Structures are given as structure tokens and as C-alpha cells.
Amino acid sequence: MTALVLRHDGPGTVTVPGPRRRLIGLVVALAALLVLLALSVMIGSTAIAPSVVWDALFHPSDDIDQFAIRDYRLPRTVVGLVVGAALGLSGALIQALTRNPLADPGILGVHAGASFAVTVAVGVLGVRDIGGYMWFAFAGALVVTITVLGLGSTRRGQSPVVLVLAGVCVGAVLGGAREALQLTDPDAFDALRSWNAGSVVGRPLDLVWPILPFFAVALVLAFAVSGPLNAMALGDELALAQGVRLVRTRVFAIVALTLLAGGATAIAGPIGFVGLMIPHVARWIVGPHQRWIFAYSVLLAPILLLASDILGRVVMHPSEIPVGVVTAFVGAPVLIVLVRRTKASGL
């Protein structure tokens, strides 16, 4: 069935595709992602023949170019895929949860917590390698989000507005503390300067595998709450009337988005705009159906991240631009378009 289904979305009427068209879109997105994955392995700062790339993956030898594929391009491609999917899904979750189209995971203090923890690790504990930072960043993101959850909970439960305010306040306090530490410790400042740019380079897969179980749990939780979040989009009263358990849904959603955004930030550093704009793109395509938005976000976000990373490799060859910088360049114009088309992407 390819017929369009009409729905009311505030003033005026918009059309959204039916399930079959959504499914076809999902397949197209999957195909595009596969193409980007292949391009990410084939394109880099060194020109390597496709036959060498093929051999590197399927007939490994000690050829130096093969090492470039297996040791650098393949891991950064996998990291781009995993981090992109996590950021996209976490962005969709936070926007659905807060009913705020401009929300991203950073609004609950995820980035602030991770950055502060990395600053403490570098400046106070002398941690210097990415493997060391990563767990501090993950722990920082989790602890701060739990703190925000606690501060944002009132006797009447959790209000999205109170949660966001608590996140902004905690983020501001940690941001100040982080800057104070950085200003008094040049080593911490230098370390954070590169980490803050957000990058998928130099992250060995050995560091990524331990985070994956957290992502798997988050994925299950996210899709489990997608139905209740649909109902909550209509308002808490209507959701309650439909039997939605508001507190449980919010807690599950927050746990899921924290695991996703915290894990992604721990691996790659803060990467902006992906979690903010991809859910909008998904919403334009599929309408206000959280399960579909989540599925599309999981596929579209790595497409954006991988495309940005490939662009960053070639635009200043042989030097490279961190993917976090490229997504910011790509994201800013998109954000402007979003702001001007709020009706189309409204929640």
C-alpha cells in the first residue's frame, strides 16, 4: 500500500507516507548507508587501489597499504557507524521526551558531564590516553544525567521543562568548573582542545566493543518506549488516559539516551548537530511515529557522520578535519532551515 495517510498536525494538514513507503525509505536509507560504509573504507588521505582494499579485507597480508585499511579506515568506519547511530537515536529520544524540536542529548548535561570528567582525568589524575579518557567520559555522562534526573524530579513526577532546566543548570556549573580546571592546568587544556573537537580517528576497536552492550540495552529500551512516547506527544493527561506509565517511560527513555549519548561522547568526544537534526529529517520523512523516527535516525545519522568524516579526510588533504567540525559546518545551515520550517518538523 503506497497511499498517503492524512494526519492533523496543529493548524493545517500535512501528508505522511504510509507503512509501505516508510519501509521502502528505510531500505533506501540502508542502501545509502552501505554505500557510505564502502566509501569510508575506500577513500582516505592515501590513494589505495580498490583491489588492495578488497585484499586487505578478504586476503590479508603484511602489505603496508593493507594495514592502512585494516588498522585505520576500517576501525574509523565502524566507529562512525556506531557513534552515528547512537547519536541519532539519542537525539530522537530526547526530542520525543522533552517535546522540544531543538533539544539534543547535551541538554541533559551529557556533554558537560563527559567533558568535566575528562578534564578531571587529565588535569588531576594525569590520564593521557584515549582508552583512559573514554571510561571517565562515560561515567561522567552517566553520573551527571542521573543527577539531572534527580534534580528534575518533583513530587508530581518529572516535567520535561524542569528536567531541561536542571540539565542546563548542572551543565553551566560543570562548564565553569571545567574551564577553571583547564585555565590552571595547560596540559588539561591541550588534551581537551583536541577531544572537544569530536573525532572518530585513532579509536581502536578494542575500545569500542565494551561500549556496545550498553548500546544494545539502550536500543531495546528505546524501541520499548517508542509506543508510549507517541501517546505522550499528545500530552500527559491523554497518555495517562491511554494507560501509559509516564514515570517508567521517562526513566527508560532517559536511561537509553544517556547510555547512547554518553557512550558515543566517550568514544568520539562531543559531536554536535547529528543528534539535533537527524530526528527532524526522519520526522519529515515518516511523520510523528516514534518507532519509525527511531529506525530512520539509526540509519540516517551514521550516513551524515560518515559523509562528514569522508569530507574531512579529503577537503584539506593530506591533513584532516575532525568529523565534529565538519558536522558543525553541515549542521549550521540545516539548523537554520529547521528553525524556518518549524511547522514541518514540529513535535
Add this chain to the structure above:
Amino acid sequence: MAAVLLNAALVLTACGSDGDKADQAGKTHGVEADNGTVEVPVDPQRVAVLGNAVLPYLDLGGEPIAVTDLDGGALADLPPDQRAAYDAATNVGVNGGEADYEKLATLKPDVIVIAAPESDYEKLDDKLTSIAPAVHLGFDSDWKFRATALAEATNEMDAFDEQKASYDDLVTEIRQEYGDTMRSAKITEAYRWDTEDAGKFSINGSLCAEVVRDEGIIDFAPAEFSVSFEQIGSLAESDLVLYPAGIDGEPSAAIAPVLETNAWKALPTVRSGHVQGIYCPWGRSFGFMAQYLEGLERALATLETQQ
């Protein structure tokens, strides 16, 4: 009689010495620096060095009254006498641009030498010159100009002349001994800054490589900064690859991730032993660069032997 004459001679000598100092007290001379010609005392007794002027001044044997922070690695590499001089000085801040200038003023320096970016100094000029004559060594100027200005401003010309002579001798010696080798061989430097992003390194990008290139000793290819580890394979075309080592000769902590890669281990230059670690000192002065040239000379000697 002889004893009387000797005593008289000693007294006269002492009087002469005191007289010289007395003569120099209050006298000034002009020093060419990045902030123009600065009138400084001929023999300043209380020297404050800020920013990147700290290391070269200590290397000249100077004993400052005020310093700013040194990087942890630079501090660890200081010889004991220089470390003692550094510790004896009053620390007035993080760097030249972010020092406690009120604290500096209470130390009553005779001269302040600050090596800091031009943009930082512009904001500090009035503040510093109200304390003492300030000699600015900018980041855009030639390192030899800066080293000369530092020595002239602090009256450390004897040590400076000695270091410069040693440096010039080494340059001549390397050109004579290894000129042919350097013309026929491709020499590349793999470098990694402490603050470099994970998975990135630089090719021919160290300050020492820049000095050697500017001096015309080695015709290094243009520097490439922040390139991916996948560029390690490009080093395969080199006959000799240099990498940064600590003062103890061990690979620096920053370069270690490069040396641990499979691509590095597979390089023909690595397999044939044509790789050499060289200590690149933290500061730029004739003394520091002479240290680097000694290491370079040893590396070139191994290449010549193997050829």
C-alpha cells in the same frame, strides 16, 4: 717584597673590578628586539624571563629572579644546575601572556624579557614597560634574532658566543662530512606533538626539522601536520626516518603510538634499521640546536655506514 707587590696588585685588581661594575651601574645600551630598540641596563642583575624566554635564558646559564611555568616535559629535562636556578626564581604565572604582573613589579627587575605571541605582547606593553625595560621576542621573528636579543639584553654574551660557535662548527662539520649522503638520500621526520589528536601525527613538522631545513642542512619535504596514521606508509620511500626521542634516547611518549603500529613495523626503513630517535630540545637557542645537531650527526653517521 714580592708579597707586598702581589698584595698591591690584588688590591688594584679588585679596585678595577669594582670600578668596572660601578662604571656599568646605571649605564644602558640599545637592544634590537621585536618591540624596537629597547634601552636596557648594560649589566642587569635582576632579570625576569617570561614565556618562551625562560628555557633559553636558563640554557645560557642565567639566574632569573622571575619565571613563568615550564611544560612538565621541559622541566623534567632540565640539567640540575638549571633546575636549581629555575626553582630559585619566583614563579609569576602560567606564561608570558597570563602572568601576575603586580607580583612581578614587587620583584623590581632590571629588565624583563618576554617571548610571547605578538598579539599577547601588544596588550602587555604598557604594563611591562611601567615595571622595567621590556624586551619582546615575538613568535614571528627568526629564532637566531631572538636568541641574540635575549643574550644582549641579559648580558650573557660569553655563554652565547660559546654556544653559537659550537653550533656553527657543527653545521660546517655536518655539511662537510655528510653533504653527499644528504644530497642522495631521502630523509624524513615522523613527529608527534604531545597534544596531537589520537591517530594523527606530523611529517617533518618539528621545530628542530624547521631549523635544520632553514639552515639548509637537510632538504626536508614541506611539513605536513595532523595527518592520519594511514600516512605512515608514505615513509616507506625514505632512506632514513628520524623520530623524536627523550633526553635518554628512548622514543618520546607522544611518538610511541606511531612506533607501535603494524604499518611502522612493516616499513623497509624500520626493518633495515634506518630509523633514528633524536632528542629535540624544548626551546630554541644555539645551545639547544647544537644538541639536536649532535643527534642528527649520529643519525647520519649510521646511514653512511649502512650505505
